[in-house]
Amino acid sequence: MIKKFVLASVLLSQLTISCSSDESTVDENQSLTEQIAAIVKQPYSDLTPDQQKIKLEAEANDMLLQLDKSKSSSAVDAIENLGRLLDISSVDIFNGKNDNQIEDVLNVSDVYGIYTWNNAQQKWNKTASTTDLQFVFPATKTQTANNATLSAKSTSSDVKVYISDSYNWENNIETNDHFFLPTSSNATLKIDNKEAAIFSQAAKYGSKNEVPVEFSYKMSVNDGYTWEMSGQKNVETSANASLTFNGKNLIKFNAGSTADIDALITDEELTQYRGTANGLVQLMDNFVIVADMDLATAAKDDAALEKSLVHPKYPNYEDPKADYKAYYTAENAYNEKHSQATVTSFNKNMKLILVSKKDGTKIADIVQRSKKGYSYDANLPVWVTDNYYANGGIWANDGAGGSFIVQNYDEELYLKFGDSTEVEMSAYFSKGFENFEAKFEEFIKAFETK
Template sequence: MKRNLLFAALLFGALISCKKKSFTEEPIAPTLPPIELGYSKLTTEQHKQALEQNGLDFIKKINTLPDEKFISLIERLGDLDLEALSNTIIGRELEAIAFAGRNKDAARLFSAVTTNSVAKTTDLSDYYGIYNWDSKTEAWIKTPSTSKFEVHYPSTAASKTNDALLTASYTASKAALYVDGEAYELPAATNVSLSVSGKEELKLAGLYEYKINGSTDATPTKAEVRLNLGSFQLIVTAGNDTKTLTSRVVLAKDSKELLNLVSIGNLNGSYPNIEDLETVAEVIKDANMTFDVMNIRLTGQANIKVIQDDYDANDMLTEKESREKQVATMNKNSSLFAVYKDKNEVFAKNEFVMVEDSFPSYDYDPATGDKIDVIRTRYYLEPRLVFNDESKVSLKTFFGKGFSKFIDEFEIFTNKF
């Protein structure tokens, strides 16, 4: 089984949510942005141009990621089949990063360090030693150590010397994860460094805290992961005090912030096991979020439990009536705004509408059994952008054209992996 050490970070991935604020049981007023900002007077096409340029600027900043040395270094280490990589938490983190790089998955490359598969892992101390790769015998030579874990290996298949160095240290928590009655260590602190010819190309540092639930399990309460990948830096923090979940993700290059996601959610009081979770509303009462990418900020909030309770209360209505209720509930209990950070101007807000869609279908005549052609109608919620002039455009229409340059550049970037 997998144990998510950053439960909050993953849970908030599905939420629309804004600034750090306490929520009450009353619905959130959705008509104003979280802070008083004027609306941008750009036209719809000018907004598209601004958004596309923001995306192009972001790609320009991150387009060197596939060329960073750490990817090939981890892949090379994986090729040499070091047993400790497969059997320790630290090793599995590195393997996850290597797998993402090998499979051209940039998103997974960054999320790899937020989840640890700890079942059936072995303590890092069991593998303490200084490992050197012998190119002649194509085998590892281990020098015993009671305090060190070092791996010296050739950085490429053509390297004649062991010019790459991996060092790792690990402090176990007093908390443990129990699987089928067997206890497995959870980390309190991890540190990993990967360098070639004396230059550090990867550094991973993690701090973790847990609340022990009786004598059988532990719930993550705090986590901080700092990952340096060449010129890139990733910081992930999360907290869970049983009342509030918080998380923050920052991506920077050369210490200049490119992306920043902050999420906060108030808990309902119930706290089921993750594997028993059916809806987010079982855990989250309300949530808020800010998400910055370069010059664009999305900021929003949602009363998750109120929305879910209303959905459940109306599930016996006709489809049309149910959707009408859902639209009213969503617009009353959620808000989402997009902002230009440099000008402190809102370029659009979000609202939900009900859309009808008619399509041909058929029934059978109960008396004759003959097929009868009919027209059916389905109803669904559609988010729409609302601009300064009160014009409204669906997300599908808005993003349907006008972003060809960004799409082309993004494909070029992903193909580099």
């Protein structure tokens, strides 16, 4: 259902501005529903920025509903819960090589074991296997019984990836190990013994480099949603991704050379954008996002940021001069600077505009902004005298040291309209769009890695 209170406020401001104008196309004597319907019938090119916002919200409503509906997918819930459980208790599918997260399930080969969630002890119990890699766990966060199973199989390549196995702090010796990347892997998710989702991916490697020259990934869930990504690294990187519901396109991403994108711009109303873009996003049947992306520079900016902005070092709990409040203050500053730098790089290297697919009118620029996100209270320790330690004590939490708010930041997409006002893109297209856009951006940047 269209958020009428938002539409009403925008419509009211539009009417206030246009009362003295002869160009108003809205009859203020009509009902709200009639006024919205009248605006939606007109092309974007004939509407004021405020009226464009009204039409945009009305036309984007179907997509917002579909993306919000995808959040209630039982398969997605199960995968998210598996990720949460792996955060609570990490598993070692590399047999002693390192801790793993959910992404590793499809990205390794020749590793086996059956891991069953022990809810009472909040850990994974492992059963040895020479043929299967399997996780048995609750499908939702609120459940305690194990009713979901994720089973994975893969085929090895000859591309060896070296990883850190262990590090001895006393003698400064690091032990490394390795595993082989898969050329193909498949996984099946079952909930209550019924197939809920199928995952598959394939990769081709042109050398011993761990970055593939071709890659594809597909997730199909029983709720009707399918998410696919594929990429190819040639002289110019090309990549595609799509989210469909029962075969109908919701979002489709394309990135490549200008010639590649020009070939996709077939609608007469959009031909004015040929020769200007190396990326195209199609949002259902109503909108496209035309993108001019400098992926190589964006990847370099990301690498430079990680080198130039160093995360503060956690204090030594045996140092009586350690300042934990200063550390958390520095961490907050780091989080804010990192987010702001990420936004600056995005806005410099990713030029995106939202366009009406029906009449070719530019509706808004798409920009990124940094906003305060998740925060939590960190307990500040106090110095406790203990002659066992060389410095006569340690920093410990006893509840008397107070707390300090640690602030994280999110980077969110905004629509910047012709009147310079900005509105969060998720207000029109759901937060789900940003999640998929971020996945695709991360995916195509990976191909820029040398």
